[in-house]
Amino acid sequence: MKNAVASLFTLLLTLLLSLLLASLLVLFPLVTSAAEPEALLQLADRARGGDLPGIAWIIEINSHDSDGDTRQVMNAIAVTHDNISNTRVDYTSPEKIKGQRVLMVGRNMWFSRPGLQKPVPISPRQRLIGQAANGDIAATHYTADYNAKAVGTEQIGNESCVLFELTAKEKNVTYDRIRYWVSEKRKVGVKAEFYTVSGKLFKSATFEYGNDITYEGQHIPFVSRMVITDALNTSNVTTLDYREVRVKKPDPSLFELNS
């Protein structure tokens, strides 16, 4: 009798453990599949300056619209702490805008230029040139700024990409909603569509990754070109070329308003 009870107990325990194991086997893939898109988006952010201790780069913006062609060159430095991104952009060319500066500390933005002297607060919506908003020249932190939902996979060119629906966590980000295609293989964003609050598509962008940076011993592909196209008039195109990218933590005082 005693042996029979012990056998029954052993059988029940085995059954219970089997059920538990089976449950884990079923649940575990779901857990990883929820974490994987976020990790993918984080890697895509890193390839556009986010999630790094600090970065410096040169940006050349070429804009083509009905008014003609415009070219601007600027030095940018960026640093991130506690999910707050700071970026300083100093214009270097052409001569008429040399010395102008855009300073972004979180969502606070200021513009200053020689002669005007006093830094003027500006909103994230203000465009720098052509289709490029202030937010486009800053390091990208979609994981921090947006609620991301992977809604499927699509082919962009020859690449299989995860399509993310990004909705702004706060109302003060540059774009209210973004559809963002991230390459599964390269772990970089290759295409984005930007939408207004009313749900209207107002511009789209494609990305190239010809740069390479080294961070914590790893070689990371880094954005080299962003091409922004106006949704209403597709002949209005703005190209941002990124070069001389360096991972470098800048002195916090470089982001001082009166520096």
Add this chain to the structure above:
Amino acid sequence: MRVAIAFSMLICASAFAQTPAVSSRAELLFYDNTTSTWSDSAFNRIAHVPDHSLNLELRPDINIEQDAMTAVLRPRVAARTEPDARHSDAWINEGWLRWRPIEGTSLQLGREALLWGPAAFWNPSNPFFSENNKDNAKREIAGHDFLRARWQWHEAWALSLVSQLDRGHTPSGVQRRDAMKLDWTGNEASAAALLSAEPGKSAGWQGWAQWTASDALIIYGESAWQRPASHAQPYAAMGTTGWQIANTSSPYELNTVAGAAWTFENNWTLNAEWWRNGNGLTHNEASILSQAVDALSTQAPGLADAQLASLIQPTTPLRRHYAGLQLMNGSDAKIGWTLRYKRNLDDRSGEAFVMIKRDLGDTLQLWGNLMLRHGQHDTEYGRWIRSSAMLGVSWFM
């Protein structure tokens, strides 16, 4: 002064230790300036405003940077031709040395236009500069001589000690003033608080704050709680002119600005501001001022003229309540323009500005500014200057 020399020598010695990065730019401006006054103004007889002048200005900026050091030099050369006079001047508008000995700290010495505050029309949070140059972006504010130290111990927090040692190229104003400034910068808002004082005088509090409420909306404010500088106040008295002018000092007053900026989808930005100038004249004081000006303007030159001269602008701004609107298109526009209007709510006079610029390639810019005023002859904007206009071209090098 010995501290300044020692600091400069230290900076220079360090700067020459390695090869610094040098960058420069320059702007050559040639412009015509036309000014007119109200024909019935009492001040026409004592203050001659040239109605027309041709101006040439060279504004080079030189930056020298090294790892821990930055040096900036902004010398200016200007020449002006009026119908019956010629003037020329050369000065250092800004020139300073900054040393960052360890991360998060900086020590800076030299002449600079140390401007701050989010408001577009008036910045009471700045005790060192009573005006900004937003009314005319082509007119530079002359720098004052400062020694300042800054310590940023946290990404969001910084403490600055600022001493104005001299007013620099500015012809009048306070010579010496010290301030302690605390800056905070969060993710979507920022603010600063100051405690400042002239040596031997009572201290004043200043501060500003701004909040990026959405991608298009910025809400901001500035305030000062301080004892204002004394101003000329007339009163009827026995004597040659029947009036005496006394320098009166007000008790602590609150100066404050509240405003908001909205950026439209087309990249235009509208600023709306209301401000209270506690240091301004009350209705009664303004009425007495007007009576004195009217009475003095009918008297023989001499003492009456000297008294009139002291009453041109007893306080800046003159009265207590104002509102302002500013609309500007985006910085990316080929033709940039700004429209500004400020209104004295106490005497219902006003001032309108139009600023326009047109790029002619990458190095040339055509620009123009127009200022028009309206108001009765005893109001702030109707009492003297009626309009001014500038038309010029800038060559960027």
